Amino acid sequence: xxxxxxxxxxxxxxxxxxxxxxxxxxxxxxxxxxxxxxxxxxxxxxxxxxxxxxxxxxxxxxxxxxxxxxxxxxxxxxxxxxxxxxxxxxxxxxxxxxxxxxxxxxxxxxxxxxxxxxxxxxxxxxxxxxxxxxxxxxxxxxxxxxxxxxxxxxxxxxxxxxxxxxxxxxxxxxxxxxxxxxxxxxxxxxxxxxxxxxxxxxxxxxxxxxxxxxxxxxxxxxxxxxxxxxxxxxxxxxxxxxxxxxxxxxxxxxxxxxxxxxxxxx
Amino acid sequence: xxxxxxxxxxxxxxxxxxxxxxxxxxxxxxxxxxxxxxxxxxxxxxxxxxxxxxxxxxxxxxxxxxxxxxxxxxxxxxxxxxxxxxxxxxxxxxxxxxxx
Ligand SMILES: [Zn+2]
Numbered sequence: 293x294x295x296x297x298x299x300x301x302x303x304x305x306x307x308x309x310x311x312x313x314x315x316x317x318x319x320x321x322x323x324x325x326x327x328x329x330x331x332x333x334x335x336x337x338x339x340x341x342x343x344x345x346x347x348x349x350x351x352x353x354x355x356x357x358x359x360x361x362x363x364x365x366x367x368x369x370x371x372x373x374x375x376x377x378x379x380x381x382x383x384x385x386x387x388x389x390x391x392x393x394x395x396x397x398x399x400x401x402x403x404x405x406x407x408x409x410x411x412x413x414x415x416x417x418x419x420x421x422x423x424x425x426x427x428x429x430x431x432x433x434x435x436x437x438x439x440x441x442x443x444x445x446x447x448x449x450x451x452x453x454x455x456x457x458x459x460x461x462x463x464x465x466x467x468x469x470x471x472x473x474x475x476x477x478x479x480x481x482x483x484x485x486x487x488x489x490x491x492x493x494x495x496x497x498x499x500x501x502x503x504x505x506x507x508x509x510x511x512x513x514x515x516x517x518x519x520x521x522x523x524x525x526x527x528x529x530x531x532x533x534x535x536x537x538x539x540x541x542x543x544x545x546x547x548x549x550x551x552x553x554x555x556x557x558x
Numbered sequence: 559x560x561x562x563x564x565x566x567x568x569x570x571x572x573x574x575x576x577x578x579x580x581x582x583x584x585x586x587x588x589x590x591x592x593x594x595x596x597x598x599x600x601x602x603x604x605x606x607x608x609x610x611x612x613x614x615x616x617x618x619x620x621x622x623x624x625x626x627x628x629x630x631x632x633x634x635x636x637x638x639x640x641x642x643x644x645x646x647x648x649x650x651x652x653x654x655x656x657x658x
Contacts, residue, residue: 402637406636434643
């Protein structure tokens with residue numbers, strides 16, 4: 293079955309992974325800007341990184357017949373350093389017109405600090421000013437509930453932001469309801485450990501419906517599985533869901549959200 | 559929504575795997591007891607979550623996630639590090655970094 297990987301950190305992945313996801317049915321993916329596993333020493337590191345995800349990864353993906361899209365920002369894990377964050381934010385506007393850039397992301401909070409929130413608000417302002425879609429990272433583990441609430445409040449406080457143009461990623465059972473109730477899209481990140489498991493994601497689809505929801509693998513430099521979405525397709529089949537139901541979740545939904553950018557093509 | 563799969567089939571699909579995971583929880587608690595470490599806030603939070611498994615209402619997972627969550631409402635002054643511990647810390651953050 294064809295599917296879209298809407299949140300994959302392919303800079304952390306080998307060409308073997310590109311081949312495997314292509315063989316499994318992946319036709320397009322999007323790559324949010326995120327933490328490299330270490331703090332970059334200057335804004336120049338982001339100049340190179342933005343080139344990597346807007347110029348070089350699309351060429352790598354194309355060899356496997358996968359359309360590659362990306363999102364730009366400084367991630368919340370590096371947002372505590374406000375001087376660096378401001379410098380990086382200033383790099384973004386001139387790069388938003390690159391053909392594979394869908395919007396601002398993955399922005400959000402990590403430890404729910406004041407500086408993180410200030411940088412989040414600056415990204416929201418940037419997205420509103422340039423009419424960009426937003427992809428939000430929500431904090432993990434004990435910080436997710438509080439961070440999700442603070443993030444939704446910050447988004448709703450900006451008059452230029454429409455919730456249907458924002459995806460709140462990494463939702464779990466205690467945050468999905470508030471995200472959907474407030475009109476945002478919700479992303480479920482499927483992880484071998486520490487985040488949402490595949491059976492739990494299927495449970496959430498059965499409990500909360502399939503409208504404004506996508507699933508992704510993250511497939512970053514941590515313990516993660518680039519084949520998580522196809523594995524979820526298999527799980528959905530095992531659970532008795534039909535092909536149309538599944539294709540709607542893994543293909544039509546991410547296509548519908550990302551098509552709002554005007555740049556997403558298949 | 560009621561799962562489309564008949565209840566007997568659902569049980570067949572998940573029972574052995576879930577039994578296996580429950581035994582892992584038991585073995586972890588035994589392991590920690592043998593190690594002499596029973597005071598850690600994460601371990602305590604985990605033990606305190608166990609009664610929630612016995613609740614009805616099909617919201618156990620959400621309730622346990624809420625149990626492990628920070629319920630404060632205002633941003634903290636400064637991020638103490640990058641990692642999350644999995645439960646609300648009563649000591650400085652020393653957890654490993656989370657990705658994604
Ligand atoms: Zn990510």
